[in-house]
Amino acid sequence: xxxxxxxxxxxxxxxxxxxxxxxxxxxxxxxxxxxxxxxxxxxxxxxxxxxxxxxxxxxxxxxxxxxxxxxxxxxxxxxxxxxxxxxxxxxxxxxxxxxxxxxxxxxxxxxxxxxxxxxxxxxxxxxxxxxxxxxxxxxxxxxxxxxxxxxxxxxxxxxxxxxxxxxxxxxxxxxxxxxxxxxxxxxxxxxxxxxxxxxxxxxxxxxxxxxxxxxxxxxxxxxxxxxxxxxxxxxxxxxxxxxxxxxxxxxxxxxxxxxxxxxxxxxxxxxxxx
Ligand code: ARG
Numbered sequence: 001x002x003x004x005x006x007x008x009x010x011x012x013x014x015x016x017x018x019x020x021x022x023x024x025x026x027x028x029x030x031x032x033x034x035x036x037x038x039x040x041x042x043x044x045x046x047x048x049x050x051x052x053x054x055x056x057x058x059x060x061x062x063x064x065x066x067x068x069x070x071x072x073x074x075x076x077x078x079x080x081x082x083x084x085x086x087x088x089x090x091x092x093x094x095x096x097x098x099x100x101x102x103x104x105x106x107x108x109x110x111x112x113x114x115x116x117x118x119x120x121x122x123x124x125x126x127x128x129x130x131x132x133x134x135x136x137x138x139x140x141x142x143x144x145x146x147x148x149x150x151x152x153x154x155x156x157x158x159x160x161x162x163x164x165x166x167x168x169x170x171x172x173x174x175x176x177x178x179x180x181x182x183x184x185x186x187x188x189x190x191x192x193x194x195x196x197x198x199x200x201x202x203x204x205x206x207x208x209x210x211x212x213x214x215x216x217x218x219x220x221x222x223x224x225x226x227x228x229x230x231x232x233x234x235x236x237x238x239x240x241x242x243x244x245x246x247x248x249x250x251x252x253x254x255x256x257x258x259x260x261x262x263x264x265x266x267x268x269x270x271x272x273x274x
């Protein structure tokens with residue numbers, strides 16, 4: 001199903017700037033005192049929370065982008081998968097999505113004006129998408145014009161090593177650096193290992209469907225994506241293996257982040273990249 005951004009105006013208009021503010025809070029939770037993210041007051045100085053957290057740069061990860069509304073507020077992440085195509089989460093562009101979405105590439109710091117802003121011309125949402133926890137949380141944005149950044153290849157269903165439990169990943173975003181905290185102004189990365197299907201089912205029961213989702217997180221928590229990182233890339237083996245989708249809080253022990261398992265949707269997504 002192809003939806004244009006015009007179909008997404010309803011909730012957005014109703015909720016107005018409140019929604020913008022809520023969506024604008026973002027980011028990568030970093031392994032500060034593993035497992036304590038949920039217990040820290042939101043007012044704790046961020047500098048005490050990003051021990052072990054890492055700054056990242058779009059010069060190293062040229063395909064990572066963020067999405068802004070018409071007021072310039074960042075509300076989600078995304079990945080350049082072809083010269084004029086960005087993969088993001090369906091929940092970023094449905095329901096309360098801003099009517100006008102701009103893709104920002106090559107800008108590490110949201111407060112700078114480096115990089116490129118590109119308008120979104122069309123939005124494809126996976127036809128099975130209902131809400132993040134029921135899966136198919138994937139969308140493809142078509143840009144107004146090509147961007148020069150190198151695209152990231154997407155995983156196929158056969159890329160089993162990349163989904164092996166314990167395997168290394170990189171997740172990137174501009175989201176909140178603690179659960180309930182403030183968004184990051186700069187791009188950050190975390191490296192939560194892949195969680196086994198068994199452990200993720202133990203955490204989330206029937207809400208987790210390994211056919212279309214994959215989880216990542218340390219058993220003790222402490223390293224995770226968080227609000228505002230949605231839509232952004234989970235990378236392994238130099239491929240896009242997942243899309244930031246949901247989780248119970250952020251970086252809590254035994255509550256890994258849940259990602260769209262991109263390999264499961266490879267053929268449908270790849271068909272949108274042409
Ligand atoms: N739904 C969030 C967003 O829209 C992403 C949450 C990811 N949570 C997690 N614990 N990994 O930004």
